[in-house]
């Protein structure tokens with residue numbers, strides 16, 4: 001979308017464009033207008049011919065990289081203004097989904113992407129706010145792409161995540177299997193590609209690079225979101241939470257997922273152009289917990305989890321500055337409810353320590369990272 005980018009300020013040799021952001025007034029950068037255009041141009045998905053929408057980011061210049069925040073809510077608590085966590089990374093014609101919170105399929109559709117157009121899905125961890133949208137996403141991807149020709153140029157959609165992701169995926173497939181059987185036995189006369197052949201799952205068991213498709217390389221680092229007792233069921237199952245670094249033609253981008261302060265994540269962030277980070281506002285969380293209606297003991301436990309397993313704006317600012325990051329995009333906003341989401345409350349703390357650009361994410365916000373200018 002070069003037109004949109006031209007209207008925006010050049011930052012550190014990049015042309016950037018995003019909705020409702022620091023650099024561009026909405027009207028100039030076409031945040032509202034562009035969103036409207038996208039909706040006006042949206043092509044009704046064609047369930048029978050698997051025709052891709054013409055308004056998807058496939059129009060993106062080759063090699064250019066776009067981050068689309070699909071859901072910026074933090075935690076399973078529902079919000080009217082933020083969907084649960086999911087981000088789309090578009091590099092040229094490739095589309096990578098990071099997390100799949102409830103509502104992700106609808107959010108993809110809103111930004112012009114049909115579920116079967118996703119190439120790969122990366123789950124950071126298996127808290128339900130990050131994976132509850134998988135069954136719906138897999139179901140719709142199968143429905144729209146059910147004639148997907150696996151011997152042709154459409155490979156399965158692959159899912160990557162920590163131990164436990166396979167269990168979630170298998171459950172989703174099993175659930176979908178009943179409906180797929182009914183569809184296949186009906187009008188289709190038994191010629192549909194069954195769900196199990198349309199998807200692949202890969203558990204990530206250790207830190208390091210685990211993905212390279214020739215367009216992006218993805219590296220995982222276990223972070224400090226979880227603090228299980230050694231004998232707990234989750235510890236025994238090997239449940240982990242990962243942060244991911246995507247090395248793209250536009251530069252390195254790190255998605256923290258959910259994490260507390262972590263030396264591993266700090267190392268992963270080094271040299272990243274964009275840091276898409278979770279964030280909590282300790283002040284607003286305190287108010288939120290006080291109004292939450294839980295016992296004092298439970299409130300203390302929740303506050304301790306928030307402190308150890310999440311990042312404050314100051315934590316993010318220090319990590320971004322030390323890592324030489326250029327832009328911080330805040331997502332997974334806690335608390336998510338609008339009455340607690342004062343942008344300055346979130347960005348000021350980051351800016352205390354970080355001299356680059358800071359953006360408080362909103363659902364459907366887009367950020368373009370063009371190839372570096374030479």
Ligand SMILES: [Zn+2]
Nearest residue numbers: 074075129258
């Ligand atoms: Zn979360």
Ligand SMILES: [Zn+2]
Nearest residue numbers: 125127225258
């Ligand atoms: Zn979590």
